Amino acid sequence: MIIFYAQNINDNTALITGEDMRHCSKVLRKRPGDTIILIDGEGWFYEATITGMERDYCQASINRKWKGYERPYKLEIAISPVKNPSRFEWFVEKAVEIGVDTIVPLICSRTEKRNVKMQRLKNIVISASKQSLKAKFALIKEPLEYGNYLSRVGSDGTFIAHLNENTGYFGKMIAPRADVTILIGPEGDFTPEEIKAALDKGIKPVSLGASRLRTETAGIVACQIVNTVNELYNEDANS
Amino acid sequence: MIIFYAQNINDNTALITGEDMRHCSKVLRKRPGDTIILIDGEGWFYEATITGMERDYCQASINRKWKGYERPYKLEIAISPVKNPSRFEWFVEKAVEIGVDTIVPLICSRTEKRNVKMQRLKNIVISASKQSLKAKFALIKEPLEYGNYLSRVGSDGTFIAHLNENTGYFGKMIAPRADVTILIGPEGDFTPEEIKAALDKGIKPVSLGASRLRTETAGIVACQIVNTVNELYNEDANS
Numbered sequence: 243m244i245i246f247y248a249q250n251i252n253d254n255t256a257l258i259t260g261e262d263m264r265h266c267s268k269v270l271r272k273r274p275g276d277t278i279i280l281i282d283g284e285g286w287f288y289e290a291t292i293t294g295m296e297r298d299y300c301q302a303s304i305n306r307k308w309k310g311y312e313r314p315y316k317l318e319i320a321i322s323p324v325k326n327p328s329r330f331e332w333f334v335e336k337a338v339e340i341g342v343d344t345i346v347p348l349i350c351s352r353t354e355k356r357n358v359k360m361q362r363l364k365n366i367v368i369s370a371s372k373q374s375l376k377a378k379f380a381l382i383k384e385p386l387e388y389g390n391y392l393s394r395v396g397s398d399g400t401f402i403a404h405l406n407e408n409t410g411y412f413g414k415m416i417a418p419r420a421d422v423t424i425l426i427g428p429e430g431d432f433t434p435e436e437i438k439a440a441l442d443k444g445i446k447p448v449s450l451g452a453s454r455l456r457t458e459t460a461g462i463v464a465c466q467i468v469n470t471v472n473e474l475y476n477e478d479a480n481s
Numbered sequence: 482m483i484i485f486y487a488q489n490i491n492d493n494t495a496l497i498t499g500e501d502m503r504h505c506s507k508v509l510r511k512r513p514g515d516t517i518i519l520i521d522g523e524g525w526f527y528e529a530t531i532t533g534m535e536r537d538y539c540q541a542s543i544n545r546k547w548k549g550y551e552r553p554y555k556l557e558i559a560i561s562p563v564k565n566p567s568r569f570e571w572f573v574e575k576a577v578e579i580g581v582d583t584i585v586p587l588i589c590s591r592t593e594k595r596n597v598k599m600q601r602l603k604n605i606v607i608s609a610s611k612q613s614l615k616a617k618f619a620l621i622k623e624p625l626e627y628g629n630y631l632s633r634v635g636s637d638g639t640f641i642a643h644l645n646e647n648t649g650y651f652g653k654m655i656a657p658r659a660d661v662t663i664l665i666g667p668e669g670d671f672t673p674e675e676i677k678a679a680l681d682k683g684i685k686p687v688s689l690g691a692s693r694l695r696t697e698t699a700g701i702v703a704c705q706i707v708n709t710v711n712e713l714y715n716e717d718a719n720s
Binding site: 311313336339341373413451452453455467470473474 | 692
C-alpha cells in the first residue's frame with residue numbers, strides 16, 4: 243500500500259504538495275477520479291478521491307477517515323548525535339519503523355558532533371512513517387545540552403543507559419503500557435559527572451544487555467526492548 | 482578498548498596481518514614491547530606482547546588467553562538480500578553487534594537482488610565484532626535458494642516471519658536458552674507457495690509486532706527479540 247502525506251487537510255479537502263505531489267502525479271500517474279490513501283502526520287488515515295491536479299499541488303476530496311494504530315506507550319529517546327550523520331539518520335529511520343514518539347538530540351560533554359540537519363531528519367521521519375504505515379509522525383526536537391535536558395525531564399519512567407555499571411536490564415525495569423524516556427550517551431559514554439547528575443535527579447541507570455553497542459545501535463535496541471516488553475505482555479494479541 | 486584480529490595464532494605466537502597490521506602499526510603506532518589485545522574469531526581473547534614488526538606482518542607473543550562471553554542461545558537468521566546493498570550490510574553490522582551466530586542470504590521468489598558481496602560482508606563481521614568486543618565471528622553463509630534452504634533446515638525452533646497472517650508474537654513463541662532459526666522474506670514478502678512449503682515442514686509462522694518493517698529492520702528486530710527474551714529470563718543477571 244502506497245500512502246501520501248497531506249500537509250493541509252481541512253474539512254473534506256486535502257492538498258498534496260511537494261515531494262508527495264510529484265510522487266503521486268509523475269511516478270504513480272494518478273489522475274482526477276483516482277482514489278488514494280493519505281496520512282496527516284497526526285494519527286489519521288484518509289481515503290480520498292483526486293479532484294484536481296495543478297502544477298504545484300493536487301487536490302483531493304476526503305471520503306472517509308480512520309484512526310491509525312496507537313502504541314500502548316509513549317517513548318522518548320534522548321540520544322547523542324554521532325560523528326557520522328548517516329548513522330544518526332539510520333537510527334531515526336529505524337526508530338520510526340519500530341515505533342518512537344519523540345527523539346531529542348542530546349548534546350553531552352563527549353558528543354563530537356553537536357548539530358544535526360533538522361529538515362533532513364524530519365524528511366526521514368515522514369518517509370519512514372509512510373513506508374511503515376504510521377499516521378502519526380515522531381517529533382524530532384531541536385538539539386538540547388545535557389544539563390538543559392535534565393532540568394526539563396521528569397524522573398518517573400526515565401532511565402539512563404550507560405556502560406561500566408552493574409545495573410539492571412532495561413527490559414526488567416520497565417512496565418508494559420507505561421511511558422518511557424531513555425537517555426543514550428555518545429561514543430565514549432556519559433561522563434561520571436553527567437551520570438551522577440542523572441542519578442541525583444532519580445533517573446534510573448540501566449543496561450541494554452551483554453553487548454557493547456554503538457550509540458545508534460543502543461538507540462534502536464532500547465526502542466525494540468520497550469516494544470518487545472509491551473508485545474510480550476499484550477493479552478489482547480493472538481498469542 | 483581496541484582489539485585486533487589475528488588470523489594466525491599457534492601455540493604462543495600470533496601473526497597480525499592486513500588491515501589489522503596497518504591499524505596497529507601506522508594508526509596506533511604500536512612497537513615491539515607494547516601489549517595488545519587480540520581475538521581469534523573463534524571465541525578467545527588474548528593478551529600479547531609485540532615481538533617483531535615487519536613490513537607485512539606483526540608478530541606477538543601470547544601472555545594469556547580467556548574465553549569470550551557466550552550467549553545462552555544460537556541464532557540463525559535466513560534473510561532475503563535487499564535491493565540496496567548498504568541496507569543489507571547495515572543489517573549484518575547491527576546483527577553482529579546485538580548477537581547472531583549465522584546469517585544466510587535467502588534467495589526467495591521475490592528477491593530482486595540475488596547476490597551479495599561475500600568478502601565485504603565478512604569484513605563487516607570482523608570490524609563489528611572487534612567494535613563490540615566479540616571474540617567469535619558470526620558465519621555468513623553463501624546465498625541459498627529458498628527451496629534448497631528449506632530442505633536443509635530443521636523445523637524445531639525454526640520460525641517464518643511474514644505479513645498478513647494472524648500469527649503469534651515471535652517473542653512469545655521462543656524459549657530462553659533455546660536455539661532459534663528465523664526466516665525473513667524480501668520486500669513484498671514470501672509468496673503463498675513459499676509460506677505453505679515452510680508450514681508443511683512444521684516451521685512456525687510468527688509476527689514481529691504491530692509495525693510493518695522493511696526486510697533489514699525485520700532482521701534486526703528478530704535478533705533483538707531473541708536477545709531480550711533471553712535477558713528478561715536471565716536469573717543470574719543483576720535484576
